[in-house]
């Protein structure tokens with residue numbers, strides 16, 4: 001539990017990848033980080049490392065999200081930042097043969113879960129008078145590709161939620177920042193997409209000159225959050241130099 005009044009930043013999906021990297025960069029920037037994710041073991045190590053708080057939380061579970069909000073409310077510092085990072089892709093099948101259990105999961109995590117966490121923490125963000133909600137979407141929120149419909153549809157929806165939320169919050173002291181990353185080589189994104197098939201996951205970035213790292217994206221998170229409060233980065237689309245567009249990828253080493 002925090003022993004200082006450091007401002008609080010909640011990061012969902014904090015156990016790995018962009019979430020873990022964002023947690024680290026926000027902690028380095030002076031926040032008390034509440035690292036939320038489903039996997040308790042990894043979270044505790046991260047939170048201990050950052051002198052933060054670990055909360056086991058599946059964002060598809062209303063009770064767990066309510067309990068996350070209670071934990072945050074009990075901290076000495078005020079909540080200023082929420083990074084809605086939890087999400088992900090499940091499956092890469094054509095529309096005609098898609099596994100709807102995967103589509104259901106993607107919708108429940110990327111869209112409904114994001115709404116649930118946002119609604120639960122919004123009163124505290126407003127009360128701080130300098131709140132920021134960072135939505136980690138994807139370039140999949142703006143383009144489509146074969147096999148990707150379940151994921152791209154969920155990410156298109158998530159960005160629509162972000163844009164709508166910004167409109168609805170106009171006049172209240174909470175920014176809504178959307179960060180839409182392209183190819184990011186994280187240890188888990190493709191592994192999750194292919195349900196643990198490591199060989200298939202390894203092929204996604206095979207030969208790509210230099211994909212983004214989770215840290216590259218976390219740097220964008222930190223930078224957006226640290227800008228003066230009247231500056232709102234509506235949307236930041238970030239791709240590696242090796243990816244000129246959704247389908248234009250330069251192969252290198």
Ligand code: 8X3
Pocket residue numbers: 137138139140148151181182183
């Ligand atoms: C991940 C980007 O292009 O694999 O969010 O869908 S993509």
